Amino acid sequence: xxxxxxxxKEDMVTYCLGATVSMEYLNIRPKDVEQVFIHxxxxxxxxxxxxxxxxxxxxxxxxxxxxxxxxxxxKENCFVIAMIRKYTCQLEKSASHVVLVNPGNSxxxxxxxxxxxxxGVKDIAIIRPGVDFFDPKVxxxxxxxxxxxxxxxxxxxxxxxxxxxxGDRHFYPFMLDGSTLLHETKIESPFSLIMGNEATxxxxxxxxxxxxxxxxxTGNIDSLNLPxxxxxxxxxxxxxxx
Amino acid sequence: xxxxxxxxKEDMVTYCLGATVSMEYLNIRPKDVEQVFIHxxxxxxxxxxxxxxxxxxxxxxxxxxxxxxxxxxxKENCFVIAMIRKYTCQLEKSASHVVLVNPGNSxxxxxxxxxxxxxGVKDIAIIRPGVDFFDPKVxxxxxxxxxxxxxxxxxxxxxxxxxxxxGDRHFYPFMLDGSTLLHETKIESPFSLIMGNEATxxxxxxxxxxxxxxxxxTGNIDSLNLPxxxxxxxxxxxxxxx
Numbered sequence: 001x002x003x004x005x006x007x008x009k010e011d012m013v014t015y016c017l018g019a020t021v022s023m024e025y026l027n028i029r030p031k032d033v034e035q036v037f038i039h040x041x042x043x044x045x046x047x048x049x050x051x052x053x054x055x056x057x058x059x060x061x062x063x064x065x066x067x068x069x070x071x072x073x074x075k076e077n078c079f080v081i082a083m084i085r086k087y088t089c090q091l092e093k094s095a096s097h098v099v100l101v102n103p104g105n106s107x108x109x110x111x112x113x114x115x116x117x118x119x120g121v122k123d124i125a126i127i128r129p130g131v132d133f134f135d136p137k138v139x140x141x142x143x144x145x146x147x148x149x150x151x152x153x154x155x156x157x158x159x160x161x162x163x164x165x166x167g168d169r170h171f172y173p174f175m176l177d178g179s180t181l182l183h184e185t186k187i188e189s190p191f192s193l194i195m196g197n198e199a200t201x202x203x204x205x206x207x208x209x210x211x212x213x214x215x216x217x218t219g220n221i222d223s224l225n226l227p228x229x230x231x232x233x234x235x236x237x238x239x240x241x242x
Numbered sequence: 243x244x245x246x247x248x249x250x251k252e253d254m255v256t257y258c259l260g261a262t263v264s265m266e267y268l269n270i271r272p273k274d275v276e277q278v279f280i281h282x283x284x285x286x287x288x289x290x291x292x293x294x295x296x297x298x299x300x301x302x303x304x305x306x307x308x309x310x311x312x313x314x315x316x317k318e319n320c321f322v323i324a325m326i327r328k329y330t331c332q333l334e335k336s337a338s339h340v341v342l343v344n345p346g347n348s349x350x351x352x353x354x355x356x357x358x359x360x361x362g363v364k365d366i367a368i369i370r371p372g373v374d375f376f377d378p379k380v381x382x383x384x385x386x387x388x389x390x391x392x393x394x395x396x397x398x399x400x401x402x403x404x405x406x407x408x409g410d411r412h413f414y415p416f417m418l419d420g421s422t423l424l425h426e427t428k429i430e431s432p433f434s435l436i437m438g439n440e441a442t443x444x445x446x447x448x449x450x451x452x453x454x455x456x457x458x459x460t461g462n463i464d465s466l467n468l469p470x471x472x473x474x475x476x477x478x479x480x481x482x483x484x
Contacts, residue, residue, distance in 0.1 A: 107349075111467055118459040118466055148462050183481040215477070217360040218484050220390050224360055224473070225353055231470045232477045235457070239425040242460050 004068050007136050014084050014134040016144060017073050019047050022082035024144025026051060030058040035083045037068045042079035051080065072136070086134055089150035091123045091164040096190045096237070098230065099160060101127040101206075102197040109133060110141020111227035112195075117145035119234040120242060124151040125160050125192075157206075165192055171210025172237075173202050174229055176222075178214035185213060187237035195233075198226050246310050249378050256326050256376040258386060259315050261289050264324035266386025268293065272300040276325045279310045284321035293322065314378070328376055331392035333365045333406040338432045338479070340472065341402060343369040343448075344439040351375060352383020353469035354437075359387035361476040362484060366393040367402050367434075399448075407434055413452025414479075415444050416471055420456030427455060429479035437475075440468045 007015060013034060016022040019042075025033055036055055042048060055062045072081055091097065098116050103109050109131045116124060124133075130153065131138065139146050154160040165171075172187060173194040187193075194209070196202035201223070206212065215224060215232055224232070249256060255276060258264040261284075267275055278297055284290060297304045314323055333339065340358050345351050351373045358366060366375075372395065373380065381388050396402040407413075414429060415436040429435075436451070438444030443465070448454065457466060457474055465471070 111470065114463055114467060115470055118463040120460045120462070143463065145463055183477075216481065216484060218362045220362070221356055221360040221385065221387055225356060225469075227467075228353065228357055228470060228473045231466070232474055235425075235474045235477075239458065242458060 004071050006071060009132045009135070012086055014086060014139065015072055015136045016082040016084060017075065017078050017136050017140050019044065019051070019080040021140055021144040022080045023047070023051065025082050025084055025147045026054045026060075028147040029084075029087075030054060030060065032085050032087050033058070033060050033082050034085050036060055036062045037065050037081040037083070038062060039069050039079040040064050040066050044079075047080075089152060091125060091150050091152050093164055093167060094190060095123050096121050097123045097125055097165070097192045098234070099125045099127065099165070099192050099194040100130060101157065101194065101202055102200075103130045103195075103226070104198050105226070106131050106135050106137035107141045108198060108225070108227050110138045110143075110146075112230050113138070113142035113149055114145045115227065115231040115234055117142075117148045119231075119238045121234055121238065122149045124149055125164060126151060126153050127157055127160060128153055128155050172213045172233070173206040173209055174233060175202055175207060175212045175214065177207070178212035179207075180211055180213055182213050182215045182233065182236055185211065185236075189237075191237055193230065193233045193237065195226060195230050246313050248313060251374045251377070254328055256328060256381065257314055257378045258324040258326060259317065259320050259378050259382050261286065261293070261322040263382055263386040264322045265289070265293065267324050267326055267389045268296045268302075270389040271326075271329075272296060272302070274327050274329050275300070275302050276327050278302055278304045279307050279323040279325070280304060281311050281321040282306055282308055286321070331394055333367060333392055333394050335406055335409060336432060337365050338363050339365045339367055339407070339434045340476070341367045341369065341407070341434050341436040342372060343399065343436065343444055344442075345372045345437075345468070346440050347468070348373050348377050348379035349383045350440060350468050352380045352385075352388075354472050355380070355384035355391055356387045357469065357473040357476055359384075359390045361473075361480045363476055363480065364391045366391055367406060368393060368395050369399055369402060370395055370397055414455045414475070415448040415451055416475060417444055417449060417454045417456065418465055419449070420454035421449070422453055422455055424455050424457045424475065424478055427453065427478075433479055435472065435475045435479065437468060437472050
């Protein structure tokens, strides 16, 4: 039996907390699932049977172990935990991307991943420093959709722009003073929707990159919340596509 | 001095946790602010001076009291708390509304309030059972934008429809199997965007009300998160308005 500790960024493994989240990884990336823990109080027999079946097929050990839950989960309604071996992805160079510049909040990152997967944009670049996408809080907020996307970290915007962001691609930095209104813009593919940090937004230098976009709103708020702005951008960029 | 306890739904007062959130209430609804607490470690002199000035002008007592923070706030970066007397609002019958049917999550409710204020939709109806809008978690997630909207509770959809939702109004229930795609629809004002519970969505009976709307997305996710879907609806409904 492995020894389980509270998640740290340096760890080689991470965790899906909850049955729905774990099922996503079991369905989409079963080869990356190291082990599944089930709580003794878990009586949802249909889901339990499904989990056991996938695990048997993929030779994934299943263990009933309540202690793991008290270490890893603060939520009362968590009865399944999948332990995931961390993996690396390569962005698809010809596809549309979301670029998160210094994202700071795990829940927000997870919500953005869920929206990106929903709108069929499967590649996310993160410019450091940025939240750890393998943090269990991110995976949980994504509802397991992290399993369906590719993501990669870059030390700077320039690093991204000259590698995975290179080529025939349209840049759309989202800025509070963006010169173009989102609803008046035709977002051309492949695109990179570029979003700044929750508190500080994008550095002013981004106004010289591609086509700076503004989502029009009243002065009643300073800004939309980050996953909201990102998702509205994704919605506009992909509407009618599927 | 008043005795401060952890917030409960039955209380006559609620709390804005944090300087930004408190400033919204002090600016927008100063008459509803009973008292302001400042932490002894709060050294942001400009904000502090602004707060003191508004409080002096409106005869709001200001107290340095660290104990209140340990009782009311789990966050380390909270240095200002405004105590708010609860108030009641009346929805504006001729305006557009957001209708939340059984909303379950405080953070989501706050994010929706922030988006609604941002897109200039200032009236929110809540169909019971639903999250307590005066919960400090809601107010904080709204970034204080709760101060800028009107909200009211109704025991049932029918109660809303025959009172504040009556008259010449267009109903748009958002449903995963909605018959009309959002991006192909002209949302007519005044509108009611009707959103279901996070886990269960709207009851099937809503498909017979107004024009059921679907936000098109891939099958990679079951649904968009509730504030995301609501905000995309608000964006589409109001774009070009301001």
